[in-house]
Amino acid sequence: MLEAIHLSKSYSSGKALDDVSIQMLPGQICGLLGRNGAGKTTLFRILCGLIKPDSGKMVMASQRNKPVGGIIERPGLYPYLNAYDNIKLFAGIQGAPANKEAIHQSLLKVGLPVDRKDPVRNFSLGMKQRLGIAIALLNNPEYLVLDEPFSGLDPIGVTALINLITDLAVKENISILLSSHLMGELTRCCNYLYVMDKGRLVNKGTTAQLIGHHIHNFNITAQNITSSIVLQKYSPTIGVNGASIVCNADEIPALLNQLLAEGILVTSCTPELSLEQLVNTPLL
Numbered sequence: 001m002l003e004a005i006h007l008s009k010s011y012s013s014g015k016a017l018d019d020v021s022i023q024m025l026p027g028q029i030c031g032l033l034g035r036n037g038a039g040k041t042t043l044f045r046i047l048c049g050l051i052k053p054d055s056g057k058m059v060m061a062s063q064r065n066k067p068v069g070g071i072i073e074r075p076g077l078y079p080y081l082n083a084y085d086n087i088k089l090f091a092g093i094q095g096a097p098a099n100k101e102a103i104h105q106s107l108l109k110v111g112l113p114v115d116r117k118d119p120v121r122n123f124s125l126g127m128k129q130r131l132g133i134a135i136a137l138l139n140n141p142e143y144l145v146l147d148e149p150f151s152g153l154d155p156i157g158v159t160a161l162i163n164l165i166t167d168l169a170v171k172e173n174i175s176i177l178l179s180s181h182l183m184g185e186l187t188r189c190c191n192y193l194y195v196m197d198k199g200r201l202v203n204k205g206t207t208a209q210l211i212g213h214h215i216h217n218f219n220i221t222a223q224n225i226t227s228s229i230v231l232q233k234y235s236p237t238i239g240v241n242g243a244s245i246v247c248n249a250d251e252i253p254a255l256l257n258q259l260l261a262e263g264i265l266v267t268s269c270t271p272e273l274s275l276e277q278l279v280n281t282p283l284l
């Protein structure tokens with residue numbers, strides 16, 4: 001387990017981290033949510049050992065030399081080298097195995113082709129993220145931190161990266177911490193969420209707990225939803241293919257049953273996720 005305990009950090013611009021504590025359990029995928037300037041990157045820099053906190057400490061149960069790997073902001077790649085040579089170079093710098101077999105394994109682990117010979121400047125953003133992750137994994141870390149990994153990716157790229165992250169946590173038993181200012185992506189892959197605002201931790205809990213406590217807007221898709229009587233008690237906003245309602249998450253299962261009994265076939269029911277709700281109504 002990795003524990004960051006009461007971390008604080010100030011810059012000349014002010015306090016970037018104020019008494020922040022988090023935990024990462026083996027194989028857990030944690031999300032760190034926060035608006036721009038919330039302090040996410042500062043926390044990641046401390047976790048990766050790039051800067052020291054003014055106060056607080058990190059406690060890690062690990063036998064490894066370099067237990068934390070990560071990408072802060074963008075993966076730092078050599079754009080004029082191909083993927084193979086990038087890995088070879090970083091493996092050399094980090095003292096990791098740099099033979100052909102090890103490099104091929106690194107590429108395969110993140111779903112990159114082993115035979116692509118052109119420079120990485122030609123790669124899509126998603127491929128560059130994968131290569132960055134391969135480099136972050138060179139020393140077999142137990143903890144991986146990824147700062148804004150979904151930034152700039154299209155929905156297919158986001159889904160592919162979520163699949164890779166989930167695979168790494170399950171198959172390699174790596175604890176992963178991801179940051180984002182968007183809730184949608186994090187709730188799709190994280191078991192546990194931390195919410196930061198102005199350098200402070202303002203909310204935390206399992207993803208299900210946070211959705212259950214804080215999300216009250218739901219979008220229901222069903223073609224014949226306008227004919228529902230039961231939905232009227234929620235004063236729905238009716239759209240072309242569905243309706244939006246405000247209710248508690250624990251009312252949803254019964255409502256879906258009632259809609260089915262009315263002959264309304266719901267094809268999706270999605271919580272409308274909002275960072276504002278998590279920041280403004282803390283659970284801590």
Ligand SMILES: Nc1ncnc2c1ncn2[C@@H]1O[C@H](COP(=O)(O)OP(=O)(O)OP(=O)(O)O)[C@@H](O)[C@H]1O
Pocket residue numbers: 011012013014015016034035036037038039040041042043181
């Ligand atoms: N090297 C630095 N020198 C001075 N101030 C800094 C430095 N790095 C960060 N800050 C300030 O600390 C605060 C937290 O910044 P940080 O980058 O950690 O937030 P963030 O949540 O990662 O934001 P973003 O999503 O915009 O990257 C901000 O007010 C920022 O301006």
